Amino acid sequence: MYNLQSMCLFALEKQVGQKTQGRKYAYQLNRNVGLGYLKRFLPALLLDGPKRWWARVKELLALLLSALEPIRTDKTRVRKKRLMRGAERHIYEPNYKPSL
Numbered sequence: 001m002y003n004l005q006s007m008c009l010f011a012l013e014k015q016v017g018q019k020t021q022g023r024k025y026a027y028q029l030n031r032n033v034g035l036g037y038l039k040r041f042l043p044a045l046l047l048d049g050p051k052r053w054w055a056r057v058k059e060l061l062a063l064l065l066s067a068l069e070p071i072r073t074d075k076t077r078v079r080k081k082r083l084m085r086g087a088e089r090h091i092y093e094p095n096y097k098p099s100l
Contacts, residue, residue: 005031005038012065025070033067 009029020027041060048056 001035001038001042004042005034008038008061008064009034012061015065016068019065020068023070025072027068028071029064030067030069034064037063037067 009031012029016027016029037060041056044056045053045060
């Protein structure tokens with residue numbers, strides 16, 4: 001699956017460069033979103049005939065091209081981790097009144 005995704009992303013590298021030419025950051029395809037698209041198309045890619053296969057591949061590549069993310073190399077902001085519920089992990093809240 002990962003190799004198939006890498007082939008698709010490699011095929012779109014030149015188009016990504018052309019599409020994002022005037023932008024502030026360099027862009028790359030989002031692999032996580034791309035994998036979701038690929039999972040949706042995988043049965044059709046494997047079972048369709050040659051003519052429908054090529055149409056599906058073009059549709060998949062267009063979807064992959066719509067999922068871009070900037071490459072930000074100068075990450076200087078420190079992430080602040082928050083605790084949601086410190087020591088009390090699970091809180092049981094009944095939806096009825098106690099009988100006593």
